[in-house]
Amino acid sequence: MKAxxxxxxxxxxxxxxxxxxxxxxxxxxxxxxxxxxxxxxSRVIGESGSEHWKFHSALLGDLKLAVKDIRSVECxxxxxxxxxxxxxxxxxxxxxxSEVTAKTSFGKxxxxxxxxxxxxxxxxxxxxxxxxxxxxLWSGENNGKDAIGGNDAELTDIDFTDGQVGRAFLLNGFSSxxxxxxxDKLDVGKGDGLTVTAWIKPTNxxxxxxxxxxxxxxxxxxxxxxxxxxxxxxxxxxGNIGDTAGQNHMLFSGxxxxxxxxFQHVALTYDKNTGVxxxxxxxxxxxxxxxxxxxxxTTGDLFISRRPADQPGDWTYNTFFGGLLDEVAIYNxxxxxxxxxxxxxxxxxxxxxPPPASSEIMPFRQNDIRMMDGFN
Numbered sequence: 106m107k108a109x110x111x112x113x114x115x116x117x118x119x120x121x122x123x124x125x126x127x128x129x130x131x132x133x134x135x136x137x138x139x140x141x142x143x144x145x146x147s148r149v150i151g152e153s154g155s156e157h158w159k160f161h162s163a164l165l166g167d168l169k170l171a172v173k174d175i176r177s178v179e180c181x182x183x184x185x186x187x188x189x190x191x192x193x194x195x196x197x198x199x200x201x202x203s204e205v206t207a208k209t210s211f212g213k214x215x216x217x218x219x220x221x222x223x224x225x226x227x228x229x230x231x232x233x234x235x236x237x238x239x240x241x242l243w244s245g246e247n248n249g250k251d252a253i254g255g256n257d258a259e260l261t262d263i264d265f266t267d268g269q270v271g272r273a274f275l276l277n278g279f280s281s282x283x284x285x286x287x288x289d290k291l292d293v294g295k296g297d298g299l300t301v302t303a304w305i306k307p308t309n310x311x312x313x314x315x316x317x318x319x320x321x322x323x324x325x326x327x328x329x330x331x332x333x334x335x336x337x338x339x340x341x342x343x344g345n346i347g348d349t350a351g352q353n354h355m356l357f358s359g360x361x362x363x364x365x366x367x368f369q370h371v372a373l374t375y376d377k378n379t380g381v382x383x384x385x386x387x388x389x390x391x392x393x394x395x396x397x398x399x400x401x402x403t404t405g406d407l408f409i410s411r412r413p414a415d416q417p418g419d420w421t422y423n424t425f426f427g428g429l430l431d432e433v434a435i436y437n438x439x440x441x442x443x444x445x446x447x448x449x450x451x452x453x454x455x456x457x458x459p460p461p462a463s464s465e466i467m468p469f470r471q472n473d474i475r476m477m478d479g480f481n
Contacts, residue, residue, distance in 0.1 A: 137172045138271050139207050140225040140454045141216055150267065153226070154206030154213060160188060160198040167201065172226060177455055179223040225454035236448070238300070238438040240290050243409075245274040245431055249283060254290050258283040258409070268431035269304040269368045270452050278308060278427020282411035287320070287404060291435060294328065294349070294401030298439035301330050301344075302372040302448065306429035310340040310363045314426045316371070317433065320405025321414040325351035327402035330373050332363060332426060340364065340462065342391065344373035344384045348399040356384040356392035362461040368429070370449045370458065375401060376439035383442075387458040388449035390442065409433065 137153040153172045160168040176189045178198075188198045200218045207214055242252045247265045249258035261282050264275040276282070285291065293299040301317060310332060318329035326347035334343045334357070342358040356373070363369060363386070372385035377398055384392040406413070410426040432452065440448075449458050 137226055139205075141205070141207065141221055142223045142225075143216070143220050144222045145220070149207060149209060149214065149216065151207035151209035151214070152271075154208055158205070159201035160196075161201055162196050162198050164196065168196075168198070175226045177223060177225045178221075180221070236436065236440060236444050238436040238440075239434060240293060240437050241285075241435040243274075243283075243433040244271060245433075246272045251285075256285050256288065256291055256407075258285050266429065268429055269306075270432050273304070273306075273429045273431035274433075275429055276410050276426055278314075278425050279423075281425060281427075283409040284411075285407040285409075287406045291407055292403050293435060293437040294403035296437045297378055298374070298376040298437070299328070299401060299403065300372060300374045300436035300438065300440045301328070301434070302370070302436075302440075302445070303330075303433040304368055304370055304429075304431040304452065305332070305363075305426075306368045306431075307332055307363065307365055307426065308428040310365050312336050312338060313421055313424055315408070315410060315412050315421075315424065316426050316430070317407070317409050318412065319403045319407055321347075321412065325402070326353055327405060328373075330371065336420065342371055342384060342386055344382070344392070346373070346375050346382055346396065346401050349402045349404070350399065352399070354382060354394075354396040354399070356382055356394060358384060358386060358391040358461065362386055362391055364462055366428075368431075370445075370452070372440070372445050374439040374445075381439075383439075385442075385445050386461045388446040389460055391461055407435075 139151055139153050141149040143149065155172065157169050157171055158175065160170065162168055170190070174191050176191050179187045181187045185197050186199065188196045203218055205216045205218060205221065205224065207216065239253055241254050241256045243249065243258055244252055245265055245268060249260045249263070251257050262277060262280040263283065265272050266275045267273065303316065305316065307314065313331065313333040313336065316330045316332055319327035321327050326345055328347055329345045331343045333341050338360065340361040340363040342363055344356045346354040348354065370385070370387050375382045375396070380395050380397045382394055382396045383390050409430065412421055412424065415422040
């Protein structure tokens with residue numbers, strides 16, 4: 106077959122988007138998220154409509170590659186494109202097919218190859234960026250299933266929408282929350298370290314909104330990741346590594362670090378071997394401290410967007426996270442700075458995330474410890 110080249114002269118570029126008839130075999134096709142940047146500045150996001158793409162390489166001849174094994178295809182010059190595989194192999198190629206299909210929120214569409222500037226492929230359904238030690242991953246692919254260890258979430262007033270990677274959890278900010286029952290796999294505090302990561306797109310960054318925390322009691326806190334801490338906070342990211350002895354070990358970002366209505370990657374790590382805890386925003390360390398060696402408390406049920414121990418009269422009572430949550434992950438070790446940065450890059454279609462709006466690191470606020478529990 107004569108090769109259909111990915112790039113043509115600008116005057117010849119045409120966009121072909123039209124609904125296609127449903128294919129009975131589609132239900133058996135693995136789903137891979139495509140971000141297609143078009144030459145006219147448009148962007149189409151959806152799932153791949155086929156398992157394989159065909160290319161021609163002057164070096165290797167005709168190629169038939171699984172979509173899941175491709176990271177990106179980018180036009181770099183007239184009549185040629187750069188293909189990057191999931192293993193970081195790079196080849197100059199031409200498309201053998203004249204069209205690429207994608208299943209989008211507005212139906213199945215067909216995109217003329219000549220209209221495409223770049224295609225980026227990422228996993229859908231919890232198959233995106235992963236690292237060793239991953240024990241749970243909630244991707245929000247229209248359900249509360251754990252893609253790794255069977256720790257499925259119990260959902261309350263949760264909806265779904267397009268997220269950073271595939272679909273995402275949509276929380277209303279006043280009654281949406283999730284619960285994952287406790288078990289040995291989620292008790293990562295007993296091991297050598299831990300990591301909690303998520304993509305968040307908050308609708309409100311003022312005051313306090315719980316993102317994730319292991320079950321707390323009226324006497325002590327466990328491991329938590331919050332948006333805010335005090336009523337006057339604005340855009341503060343907080344991680345607290347509460348230990349089994351009832352001590353808190355808190356890390357704060359500066360005021361204004363988190364922004365409303367934008368996807369941002371957050372992470373909290375603790376390495377028991379070194380005693381170092383870190384708080385990340387968009388792959389950058391926004392707080393770091395040598396906390397010493399202890400056992401983080403991760404023994405209870407895991408809650409997302411709710412503080413289970415709060416009671417009427419507590420200032421944090423009935424507070425929830427509002428917005429989107431995606432790719433909520435738990436690891437049984439402390440991921441390195443390089444690994445956190447790599448996840449951000451891979452989940453963001455190979456593009457660097459902007460730095461936090463504020464790089465200020467807030468001081469430890471010892472007098473505010475009791476406010477962690479929301480007591481009056």
